[in-house]
Amino acid sequence: MRAADALGLWLGALRGHRSRSLMLLLAVGIGVVAVNLLTGLGEGARTYILGEFAVLGRNTLIVLPGRKETSGGMPPITGLAPRDLSLQDAQAIARLPSVLRVAPLQAGQVEVSVGNRNREAFTLGTSHEFFAIRQLQVSQGQALPALHFDEARAVCVIGAKLRRELFGNAPALGQWLRAGDRRFRVVGILAERGESLGMDFGEMLIIPVASAQTLFDREGLFRVFAELRGPHLLASGKAQIRATIRERHEGEDDITLIGQDAMLAAFADILRALTLALAGIAAISLLVAGILIMNVTWISVSQRTAEIGLLKAIGATSAQVRLLFLGEATLLALAGAVAGLLLGEALLWAGRRLWDFPLYAPWWAGASALGLALLTALLFAWLPASRAAAMQPVDALRPQAAR
Amino acid sequence: MIRLRGVTRCFQLGEQRVMGLDAVDLDVAAGEYLAVTGPSGSGKSTLLNILGLLDAPDSGEYWLRGEATAALDEVRRAELRSRWIGFVFQSYHLIPRLTARENIELPMLLAGIEPAERQRRSAPLIERLGLGDRLAHRPGELSGGQRQRVAIARAMCMQPALLLADEPTGNLDSQSGGEVVALLEELNREGLTLLVVTHDAQLSDRAGRQLLMRDGKVVEDRRREPA
Numbered sequence: 001m002r003a004a005d006a007l008g009l010w011l012g013a014l015r016g017h018r019s020r021s022l023m024l025l026l027a028v029g030i031g032v033v034a035v036n037l038l039t040g041l042g043e044g045a046r047t048y049i050l051g052e053f054a055v056l057g058r059n060t061l062i063v064l065p066g067r068k069e070t071s072g073g074m075p076p077i078t079g080l081a082p083r084d085l086s087l088q089d090a091q092a093i094a095r096l097p098s099v100l101r102v103a104p105l106q107a108g109q110v111e112v113s114v115g116n117r118n119r120e121a122f123t124l125g126t127s128h129e130f131f132a133i134r135q136l137q138v139s140q141g142q143a144l145p146a147l148h149f150d151e152a153r154a155v156c157v158i159g160a161k162l163r164r165e166l167f168g169n170a171p172a173l174g175q176w177l178r179a180g181d182r183r184f185r186v187v188g189i190l191a192e193r194g195e196s197l198g199m200d201f202g203e204m205l206i207i208p209v210a211s212a213q214t215l216f217d218r219e220g221l222f223r224v225f226a227e228l229r230g231p232h233l234l235a236s237g238k239a240q241i242r243a244t245i246r247e248r249h250e251g252e253d254d255i256t257l258i259g260q261d262a263m264l265a266a267f268a269d270i271l272r273a274l275t276l277a278l279a280g281i282a283a284i285s286l287l288v289a290g291i292l293i294m295n296v297t298w299i300s301v302s303q304r305t306a307e308i309g310l311l312k313a314i315g316a317t318s319a320q321v322r323l324l325f326l327g328e329a330t331l332l333a334l335a336g337a338v339a340g341l342l343l344g345e346a347l348l349w350a351g352r353r354l355w356d357f358p359l360y361a362p363w364w365a366g367a368s369a370l371g372l373a374l375l376t377a378l379l380f381a382w383l384p385a386s387r388a389a390a391m392q393p394v395d396a397l398r399p400q401a402a403r
Numbered sequence: 404m405i406r407l408r409g410v411t412r413c414f415q416l417g418e419q420r421v422m423g424l425d426a427v428d429l430d431v432a433a434g435e436y437l438a439v440t441g442p443s444g445s446g447k448s449t450l451l452n453i454l455g456l457l458d459a460p461d462s463g464e465y466w467l468r469g470e471a472t473a474a475l476d477e478v479r480r481a482e483l484r485s486r487w488i489g490f491v492f493q494s495y496h497l498i499p500r501l502t503a504r505e506n507i508e509l510p511m512l513l514a515g516i517e518p519a520e521r522q523r524r525s526a527p528l529i530e531r532l533g534l535g536d537r538l539a540h541r542p543g544e545l546s547g548g549q550r551q552r553v554a555i556a557r558a559m560c561m562q563p564a565l566l567l568a569d570e571p572t573g574n575l576d577s578q579s580g581g582e583v584v585a586l587l588e589e590l591n592r593e594g595l596t597l598l599v600v601t602h603d604a605q606l607s608d609r610a611g612r613q614l615l616m617r618d619g620k621v622v623e624d625r626r627r628e629p630a
Contacts, residue, residue: 005512016500310496313457314510314557315485317478394458397496 001320010327017300021332024289024296028336028377029343031286032369036344038282039365040351042275047358049267058231059100060133063093063224063241064256083249084220087149087209092244093226098237103130103225104149106212112205113178114166121162123179123205125212133225136201141173141188144208152210156184160192161202179205180215234259279365283372289336290376293329298384301325308388309397318389325385326378333377337370404565404596405431405454410463412449412619423449425619426463433564436591437598438607441616447600448569450616454598455488455567456480468564485514489558491587493570495550497542497557503549504529504538507556514561521560528556532586548579555586566590568599572606584609 014021065085087104094102106125111118128146130136136143144157156177163172163186172186190201213219228237238257245255301308308321344361351359407430412423424446431437439447452458453465456472465472467483475483490496497506505512507529511521529535532552542550551571558566568587572580584606591597599610607613608627615623 001513001515002517005515005518009512012500012505306496307498309457310498311509311513312481313455313484313490313496314513315481315561316513317481319478320481320513392458394452397457397492 001323006323006327009324010331013324013328014331020296020300024293024329024332025336025339027289027292028286028333028373029340031282031289032337032340032373033344033347034285035279035282035369035372036341036361036365037347038278039275040344040348040359040361042271042278043362043365044351044357044359046268046271046275047360049271050264051358058260059228059234060260061226061228061234061238061241062258063226063245064258065220065223066254066256083252083254085224085245085255086219086221087213089245089248090221090224091149092248093224093241096237096240096244098228098233098240100227100229101129101132102227103127103133104209105130105222105225106209106216106218107222108212108216108218110179110205110215112162112166114175117166117168118178119162119165121179121203121205122200123207123212123215125207125209125215127209129227130206130225133227137191138188139191141186143188144206145187147208147210150210151208152214153208154182154184154211155187155208157188157190157206158186159190159200159202159204161200162205163189179207182211182215184211234261275362279368282369286369286372286376289373290380293333293377294380294384297325297329297381298387300328301384301388304388305391306397308391309393312391312393313397321391322385322389325388326381329377329381329385330374333373334370337373340373341366341370404433404435404468405429406466407453408464410453410460410465412446412453412458412460422446422619424453424460427619427621429614429621431596431598433596434591434594435596436588436611437614438610438612439598439600439614439616440602440604440607441614445616446619447616449619451567451569451598451600454565455490456484485510485561487564489561489563489566491551491554491558491566491568491571493573495542495547495554495574497550497553499542502539502541503534503545503553506542506553507534507560510557510561524562525556525560528559532556546579547575548582551575551579551583552586555583555590559590563595565596565598568597570601570603571599572601572603 063085065083090102090104093099103126108123109120110123112121113119124130126144127149128144131143138157139160141157145153145155147153156179158166158172158177166172166177167175172189174186176183176185184207190204192202207215209221226237226241228234238259241257242253242255246253311321311324344366348359348361351357407427410424410427414421414423421444427450439450441447449458453460456467459473468487470483472480472483498509501509504525507525508521511524516524529538532555534549534552534556537545537549537553542553545553566587571583571587575583587597587599588609599606601607611627613623613625613627614621615625
């Protein structure tokens, strides 16, 4: 039999049993959509979270006071450190040859008010360099001025949400706000950006680090961000920072250094496992589709006994009969899978538009869904198709009443 | 053409063993016109199925065109059916979703013949059977006589040597039945070996050779002198 003729027969049979074909198409389609959508969600979560860490930059190290013996993961945000990190420590780190820039960080909750509006705001005391390290953009005004770490000045940059809450529709730039018992002039407003690394910059008040020290009446730094001159300096930079601090802390090795690599490694593994688990769950729906294919092919073989008998009488071999039924199932699976892939991509696209979330099904999800759909179709249609092939023409041709 | 020796075929019907064919010997020469008659269950259809290689005997030997068929594998049997044997059934057995032309060309399609060659072979048959204007119709849109003519065209398109017809006029009115018989006899006169299984005494009387079967045996084998 010529391939084109076989294809014609398959298509004819599928058209001849339209509702049945549509049902199978739907089952396979749903299975493939499920695989694509769920892996898309898993991969989306992964890229989203990894993207969050990537904001930190591959060259950036976080220096925390206190020694924490961990092989990975996040050290506790708070913790009693034997010795504080001081501004002088930050300055010493900034002088290291491998370090490009340093941002000390002081943080706390402060009541902020303008006129009669007031609210609690998370306040960061830091430096000009922090904006570069965390890639913060201002939509109006400018970032914190470049000051010496120990130079206080009554200026602040506020998040977009905080600006709305404090000033409403009135212009905020150049205005004064009260934070705790001090006043700061607004010099910049942060561009809108969602949460990043657990910090919501929209509600944040950013002031020079020396001002924050007096505001909070606290010397020790919350942490220090240090950006190195290149990723190849990561190891030597770490060692240099550690050595510098040890020297300054009288031989105590009492800091913790976190790089992006350690956090990423821990999360990436977990997230990949999550994606695979989701894909596995979705694959079950394809298996269900496969069983449906088997049932429908089985029914189809019973309904078309006379046709099978006739085909054999006019010279079809068993292999040809099997091929006819397998071809129908495979064609259905293929069409269903392609429809499912397209629908899945459309849904992922819609999801990206709606939620601004990186929903992309990885290529292997589409490919394996397609492969799995074809495989289950072949596997599950094989049994009924073989029964059709093995049918004795004389049995198949006997009139309905006599069967 | 056909040579049967001691061909036996049994069926198990519940507890009962039924002799479909009981040690039948038969020789048929090329170009003969046979009618097989007999009561229901006498083994007519079983004989036809075995001659058409749709069924295999339990014992005995069947030579088709000198080839012993007992030991043949499934592929070779399918090939023999495809090449040398045509079937015509009482209930036509057309595939409802295919058009008349597609039904006619199905055996050639299965045999892997190119579309152009299929058209070339089927064209004279279609014209001869007067189906030219019905080719795009599906079986459901054809009359009984037209359906049986489509079935005959399908049986003949591979130019078989043997045509096996099982009650070919059973579902037809007398006029279309007469036309179908005339057609089959015309093909027989051109050299086709024709074997018709029928209940119809009028039809069987027209055949050059009449077999009467009872309980799986050929009890009467009459030849009519050509008129």
